[in-house]
Amino acid sequence: MLNAIRRFFGEKASGKVAAKRMQVVLMHDRMDLTPDVLECLKNDILSVLSRYMEIDQQSIRVDLEKGKEYTALVSNVHIKRVYRRALPAQNA
Amino acid sequence: MAGKTIVVTSGKGGVGKTTTVANIGTVLAKKKHSVVMLDADIGLRNLDVVMGLENRIVYNLVDIIEGKCRKEQAMLRDRKLNNLFIIPAAQTREKDAVQPEQMKELCRQLAEEFDFVIIDCPAGIERGFKNAVAGAEIAIVVTTPEVSAIRDADRVIGLLEASLLKDIHLIVNRLNYRMVKKGDMMSTEDIVNLLSVPLLGVVPESEDVVISTNRGVPLVHDRGSKAGIAFQRIAARLNGESIPFDNGYGDGFLERFKRLFRG
Numbered sequence: 001m002l003n004a005i006r007r008f009f010g011e012k013a014s015g016k017v018a019a020k021r022m023q024v025v026l027m028h029d030r031m032d033l034t035p036d037v038l039e040c041l042k043n044d045i046l047s048v049l050s051r052y053m054e055i056d057q058q059s060i061r062v063d064l065e066k067g068k069e070y071t072a073l074v075s076n077v078h079i080k081r082v083y084r085r086a087l088p089a090q091n092a
Numbered sequence: 093m094a095g096k097t098i099v100v101t102s103g104k105g106g107v108g109k110t111t112t113v114a115n116i117g118t119v120l121a122k123k124k125h126s127v128v129m130l131d132a133d134i135g136l137r138n139l140d141v142v143m144g145l146e147n148r149i150v151y152n153l154v155d156i157i158e159g160k161c162r163k164e165q166a167m168l169r170d171r172k173l174n175n176l177f178i179i180p181a182a183q184t185r186e187k188d189a190v191q192p193e194q195m196k197e198l199c200r201q202l203a204e205e206f207d208f209v210i211i212d213c214p215a216g217i218e219r220g221f222k223n224a225v226a227g228a229e230i231a232i233v234v235t236t237p238e239v240s241a242i243r244d245a246d247r248v249i250g251l252l253e254a255s256l257l258k259d260i261h262l263i264v265n266r267l268n269y270r271m272v273k274k275g276d277m278m279s280t281e282d283i284v285n286l287l288s289v290p291l292l293g294v295v296p297e298s299e300d301v302v303i304s305t306n307r308g309v310p311l312v313h314d315r316g317s318k319a320g321i322a323f324q325r326i327a328a329r330l331n332g333e334s335i336p337f338d339n340g341y342g343d344g345f346l347e348r349f350k351r352l353f354r355g
Contacts, residue, residue, distance in 0.1 A: 003276065013275025018239055019282040025239075026246045026286060 031064055031071045038062060045075060051089060054081040095126075095203040098210050098330070099228035101252075103244030105215030107236045108265040111301060111311075113212040114142045115320070116232075118310040119327035121176035125207035128167065128177045130199075132224035133214035134189060137181035144171060144308025145178060154182035154189045156198065163201070172313070177206075187219045192226035199227025217251055225252065230259045232292060232330075236266045237278045246287055261292035263326060268297045291337070293326035295319050 003014075033041070042062045049055055059078035064071055100113045110133075117129040131139035134154065140146045151166035156179070163179070170176035182189065202209045213224035225231070231252050235245040245262075252260055264280050271277035280294050298319035304311040311320040312327075325335045 003274075015272065015275045015277045015279065015282065019278050019286065022239055022242055022278075022286050025243055029243065029246060030250065 027071055033064065042075075046077075049077060051087045052083060053079050054083070055079055094200075095205075095207045095209055096230060097199045097203050097228045098208065098230045098232060099132075099213050099225050099257075100210065100232045100234060101213035101221065101224065101248055102215065102234045102241070103217060103248040104235075104241045107234050107241050108295070108301075109215075109234050110138050110142050110212050111305065112232065112234050112263060112265070112295075112323070112326075113139060113210050114310045115312045115323035116327045116330065117176060117178075117208070117210050118170070118173065118312050119324050120208050120210075120331060121170065121173040122312070123327075123331060124175070125331070126175045126205070127208045127210065128179060128202055128206045130179045130202070130209060130211045131181040132195070132211050132220065134181045134185055134187050134220060134223075135183065136214065137183050139178055139212050140168070140180045141308060142305055143168075143178055143310065145180075146308075149180050152180045152182040153198075154185050157190055157194045163198070187214070187223070190223050192222050195223045196227040217248060221248075221251070222255075225255060225257060228257060230261070231257050232261050232263055233287075233289065234263045234265050235283065235287070237264065237268075237272075237283060242278075242283060242286060249287060249289055260289050261330075262287060262289045263292050264294045266297040267294050292329055293322055294337075295322040295326070 042060060045062065046055070046057070046060055056078035059076070061076045063074050065074050098116075100109050100116075102109050110131075113129050117127045121127045129139060129143075130153065131137050132153070133139075137152075140149060145168045148168050151161040153166065155161045156163045156166050166179050167177040168180065170178070199209055199211070209227075211224050211228055214220035233245050233248055233252075235241045249260060252258075262284065264283055267280065268277055272279045280291065284291050296318050298317065300311055300314065300317040300319050304314065304317075304320075311317055312323050314320050328335050
């Protein structure tokens with residue numbers, strides 16, 4: 001009964017609330033990258049960026065920021081100089 | 093040809109792993125397959141009680157691994173089906189009495205003799221989980237429509253995939269269709285979307301499960317039980333039979349009436 005009243009006043013059904021919450025929770029859980037993976041990711045980003053600009057190799061930072069409804073990959077890189085043309089991709 | 097090795101796992105405890113093992117094993121044996129069910133929950137054995145075989149245990153899984161007995165000596169034959177066996181877990185040992193490699197070897201040997209080897213995995217994601225999973229080719233993840241069970245199931249699925257066990261199937265246990273209809277429980281669709289693993293079946297919440305466990309006789313022996321029918325359908329799918337999924341909203345008068353007009 002209480003639920004019916006709540007629903008009447010525009011509250012979402014609890015099943016949908018749960019599904020929505022789980023969507024966010026599972027994404028956070030799955031994004032729990034190990035330091036190794038994060039290091040690899042950092043190096044890959046670095047090598048791609050290096051084709052387009054000269055960057056301060058020491059400055060790069062890669063972090064995951066967990067907001068309430070999203071997870072963002074935040075990377076900070078100090079750019080020294082931008083190349084006029086992209087360098088060719090290096091095949092590993 | 094070697095039989096199938098299947099691990100039933102969940103992460104969270106109390107979602108119905110042992111019940112699932114007991115019922116799937118019983119149905120497959122009723123279909124004339126030779127089946128052995130392995131209780132890998134060392135220290136917290138339960139498959140024996142659920143199957144009503146607790147009084148017959150002499151040897152257990154750890155005894156086989158330590159070479160204290162032959163594996164045939166530890167196998168208990170089911171009370172009704174002579175092609176169904178269980179290997180009980182040790183009750184007074186620690187989980188580290190067994191190594192993953194040893195489990196792998198045991199499962200391989202059992203798969204040579206049996207059509208189905210079904211492993212009852214302990215809750216958790218530590219040593220016992222790794223042992224239980226080591227020898228399996230197929231994984232069944234059991235969850236209930238609760239946030240905690242789903243979160244743990246997702247974690248377990250991630251670990252299974254990381255251990256290169258990619259043949260993963262989902263069972264949603266204890267679904268209350270009345271609550272789903274009212275919007276107060278996550279639906280099967282919601283759960284499958286969240287976990288993105290193929291669905292093997294849905295078992296409705298039922299008092300019959302408690303009653304059959306009390307008696308130590310698997311539910312699937314009881315023809316009238318809806319949860320029992322759900323397990324029969326799950327086992328049939330596992331057996332490669334093509335069984336359609338019904339929406340599970342039951343056979344109320346209105347549903348039958350609507351279906352009549354839908355043709």
